[in-house]
Amino acid sequence: MAEAYDEWLAGRRGIRSVTLQGYTHDLAAVRRFLSGKKLQQLTKADGDALVDWMLTQGRSSRKRSRPGSLAGRVAEQIARHPEGISAANLAAAYPGEDVHTCLAGLL
Structure with missing residues (x-):
């Protein structure tokens, strides 16, 4: 193949x-x-x-399915906010981590 x-x-x-x-x-x-x-x-x-x-x-993405990965934690955080959550609030929830690149990957 x-x-x-x-x-x-x-x-x-x-x-x-x-x-x-x-x-x-x-x-x-x-x-x-x-x-x-x-x-x-x-x-x-x-x-x-x-x-x-x-x-x-x-x-399912391998990154998102890894327990404890940033992508998995961000996806869980987004799921807990059905009304929506800003990128700034996500960045504040994960200080020092590259949340913006993670969000781009999740999109």
Whole structure:
């Protein structure tokens, strides 16, 4: 599968670099899930399993799922404020930590 991804990406011509970066990013989850398969071995069941995985576990970020990570703590803090919380208040809650970069990553 890795060769198929690489060939497909290499064949994208006449697109902006940001589009290519988006394709690369979007295929990362697919690569992770189907990395052990050969292209000829793919079945409809594999496609269905990929979709199920992407709708559940595949969407969770490794950084956010690490216990105690800044991203996880910030996400929890935001969840505790359904009315909204300002970036300044988040920064005050985590002094000395790069909350703004963390917020950009969460977006």
